[in-house]
Amino acid sequence: MTSLHPPIKLALFGLGRWGTHLLRNLLALPEAEVVAVVDASPHRLAQVRQQFSLPDSVQSCEHWPAALASATLDAVVVATPASTHYAIIKAALEKRLHVLSEKPMTLDSASCAALCQLATAQGRQLVVDHTYLFHPAVQQGYQLCQQQEMGHLRYAYAARTNLGPVRPDVDAFWDLAIHDLSILNYWLGQRPTQVSAWGALWLQPQAQPHFPSGLRDAGWVRLTYPTQVEATLHVSWLNPDKQRRLGLVGDRGTLVFDEMVQNSPLTLYRGTLTTSDTGFVPDALAQQRLALSTAEPLACMCRHFLDCVQHNRPSALSSGQVATDLVQIMEAISQAAETGTTVSM
Secondary structure, X not given: OOOOOOOEEEEEEOOOHHHHHHHHHHHOOOOEEEEEEEOOOHHHHHHHHHHOOOXXXXXXXXXXXXXXXXXXXXXXXXXOOHHHHHHXXXXXXXXXXXXXXXXXXXXXXXXXHXXXXXHHHHOOOEEXXXXXXXXXXXXXXXXXXXXXXXXXXXXXXXXXXXXXXXXXXXXXXXXXXXXXXXXXHHHHOOOOOEEEEEEEOOOEOOOEOOEOOOEOOEEEEEEEOOOOOEEEEEEEOEEEEEEEEEEEEEOOEEXXXXXXXXXXXXXXXXXXXXXXXXXXXXXXXXXXEOXXXXXXXXXXXXXXXXXXXXXXXXXXXXXXXXXXXXXHHHHHHHHHHHHOOOEEO
16 A cells, blocks of 8 residues: 655664664665665665665664754664664654654663653654564563453563673663563563662673673662562673573463464463362463564564654654653662662662
C-alpha cells in the first residue's frame, strides 16, 4: 500500500555496529529517506557507502553540525557514543527536528528531563531505541502478565553475558542491565523502589565522567518493586558463555525469555506446589513454547518511530520519558555499586 505521507528525510549520526543496523533497516523502509550519514571516520563513511551502495544524493559528513544545516531534514537518528547524545539531541530539537536516539538517551536523568521538556516545547517527538520493547517475545510476555498467567508474581532473574563487545563509553551495567530492566518495568507496569548493585572491573579502570571508578566489566543488581517482586540481574562482557535469559516467577508458573533458543525464545512453564504426607510436591506441570511473529525488533522500532513522526504523536512504548525513568534507575545502580549501599528511589 502506498503511504499517504511523503518519506521522512533523515540524517543518521554514527556508523558503528548499531548505527549500521539502523541504516540497514531505514534504507528498507519506504516511509524513510536517508539524506545524510555522519561519522568521524572518513574510512568508515567510505566503507558504509560502498556496503549499502548509497547514491550520490546521500550526503556524507564527518561532523554532525554540517548535517544539521540541511534545510530538508525532518528527523535525525543518533547512534553515537552516549556522552555525545545530549549536545546532538538538543541541537536537533532546537532546529525543530524529530529525534530517535540510541539508548541510553544520556548519562544523567537531569539532561534527559531537559530534552523531554525541549521536545514538548518544540512540538517534536523524542523516541529512544530500547529495542527489546519491540521484540515479539516481550510483547507477548506483556500480554501474559496482563492476563496473570503466572499467578501472583514472586521474583525475577536475568543473565546477560558474552565475550564482548566491550564499550568504551559506558560500563556493563549501562550497556547490558538496562535491557532487562526495560523489559521488567514494562511487564510489571512499575519501576523499582530500591536498588543494590556490586561489580568488578579489569579492562578499563581509569576514571571517566559518570564512572569515577572506571568501567565495570561484570556486575550484579538486585531490584525491589512496589509489589515486593524482587529481581536479580547478572551482566558481563567477559564471559564466553553467552546468555540472554530472563525469567519471571509466579505461584502458578514461570515465564522465560531465552534468546539463545532462536526458534522459540518464549516459554511458559506451568506448575504449582501442593502439600502431601511427604511435604511439598510439584503439581500440574506443563511446558508451552509460545508461537511468535518473526518480525525483526529493530525494524519494528524504526517503523514505530516513523509512525510517531508522521502523526506527530508521542511514543506509547519508548518515549523520552520512559528513557528518562530508565536512566534514573541506572544512576541509582551506579550509585549503589560505587558506595556499596542500597539506594531508594
